Amino acid sequence: MLPKKRAVATGHLLYAFGQTLDATQVQQIIVETFQNLCRNAFECVRIEGMNKNRFLQEVEVRGWEHIEAARRRGRGAILIGGHIGNWELAAAYMALRGLPIQVVARRIYLAPLDQKLTEMRERMGLRPCTGMALCVPCLPALRTTGFWDSA
Numbered sequence: 001m002l003p004k005k006r007a008v009a010t011g012h013l014l015y016a017f018g019q020t021l022d023a024t025q026v027q028q029i030i031v032e033t034f035q036n037l038c039r040n041a042f043e044c045v046r047i048e049g050m051n052k053n054r055f056l057q058e059v060e061v062r063g064w065e066h067i068e069a070a071r072r073r074g075r076g077a078i079l080i081g082g083h084i085g086n087w088e089l090a091a092a093y094m095a096l097r098g099l100p101i102q103v104v105a106r107r108i109y110l111a112p113l114d115q116k117l118t119e120m121r122e123r124m125g126l127r128p129c130t131g132m133a134l135c136v137p138c139l140p141a142l143r144t145t146g147f148w149d150s151a
Contacts, residue, residue: 002034006030009030009033014026040086043086043088044086044088044089047089047092047124048120052096055093055096056096056097059093071099088103088120091124092124092125095126096124096125100127103128103129104129104130107130
């Protein structure tokens with residue numbers, strides 16, 4: 001399964017953990033990572049067909065008061081999270097709650113898949129940008145009420 005990506009993942013894990021993980025543990029993490037990626041893809045497909053109210057009810061958010069505080073100050077914010085779970089769901093939730101949100105994302109190595117993913121993000125109300133050079137024109141949004149999400 002995706003031998004080049006598996007090799008990259010193996011290299012990253014060895015770099016991060018050195019000799020603290022054995023080969024079985026490394027392979028288990030890689031399998032679980034790819035399983036999570038597939039789960040995220042199915043979640044995105046599922047939410048596209050879901051109505052707004054149901055989606056907003058099904059997502060649990062903690063710390064929303066911080067987002068509202070930034071909005072009350074009339075300022076934007078940069079939201080940074082790890083790839084723990086599905087960041088597209090979190091960003092879509094914010095867009096459906098009325099936040100003007102830019103998302104910073106890397107291009108996918110398969111152009112047709114990248115195009116579909118970009119279109120899906122746009123349908124969810126997100127404004128994707130890839131690479132910092134493309135994001136620079138969006139910086140003024142942070143001075144007002146724009147939000148950036150980067151995972």
